[in-house]
Amino acid sequence: MSNTIDPQMPDAAAAAPQEEFIARQAILGRQGEIIGYELFAREELGGPMDDPFLASARVLIKAFSQFSVEQLLGGKLAFVNFTNSLFDEKSLELFPAQRIIPEFTITEAPSAEFLATLGALRRQGYRLALDRFQDTPWHAELLSFMDFVKVDLYSAELSQVQAQIRTIRRSGDQAIVATRVETQGIARHCYEAGVDFTQGYYFMRPEIIAGK
Numbered sequence: 001m002s003n004t005i006d007p008q009m010p011d012a013a014a015a016a017p018q019e020e021f022i023a024r025q026a027i028l029g030r031q032g033e034i035i036g037y038e039l040f041a042r043e044e045l046g047g048p049m050d051d052p053f054l055a056s057a058r059v060l061i062k063a064f065s066q067f068s069v070e071q072l073l074g075g076k077l078a079f080v081n082f083t084n085s086l087f088d089e090k091s092l093e094l095f096p097a098q099r100i101i102p103e104f105t106i107t108e109a110p111s112a113e114f115l116a117t118l119g120a121l122r123r124q125g126y127r128l129a130l131d132r133f134q135d136t137p138w139h140a141e142l143l144s145f146m147d148f149v150k151v152d153l154y155s156a157e158l159s160q161v162q163a164q165i166r167t168i169r170r171s172g173d174q175a176i177v178a179t180r181v182e183t184q185g186i187a188r189h190c191y192e193a194g195v196d197f198t199q200g201y202y203f204m205r206p207e208i209i210a211g212k
Helices: 052-066 069-073 112-123 137-145 158-171 184-193
Strands: 020-028 034-042 077-083 100-105 129-131 148-152 175-179 207-211
Touching: 034 069, 052 077, 069 077, 100 148, 112 137, 129 137, 137 158, 148 158, 158 175, 158 184
Parallel strands: 034 077, 077 100, 100 129, 129 148, 148 175
Antiparallel strands: 020 034, 020 207
8 A cells, every 4th residue: 555645635634724712801891891802812822922013913803804703792892902113004994993992002102103193093983092001291192092091000009090090081081991900899999089991800811712
């Protein structure tokens, strides 16, 4: 019997659908209602991706092509992470503005070009989120573009968070999300301080979902 492999025969492993992973973490209101999910790309073994720009691109592609959007989001919003240095608005424009919330981690003072990009996205109907708000002049400058602002409880005392909330409230009516909320007591203090939504391990750890 011949042991040669017919080059026309497809490799069974290659022909099988590749399993893809995406993680989601809920963002909740005061009554525990889910208003949206932050989405994270995951490698095949479930770990986070090393390249943040590629991770954001993979999230968008996976969410709207390889998964059932209704199963993944249940009609809720999708928060997808970007930075001001790793962002391609032309790719984002391929996806529906009514479902996607671009969430920016701003790591340096934004350029005039980037601010113009934020303005253009808002004119196209996108709602924007600012992650890890810091009470700095250039973060405050961004508030007028934002619909959601996240304050990070992991790296700040509650008194600092309260000061951040006051700064945000003076700028407009953005929805404030407290992140990395890990106990019921912290959640209660956040709502008493004036946040609108919470996100963190107390409510839901990132849930990994597999698709083909």
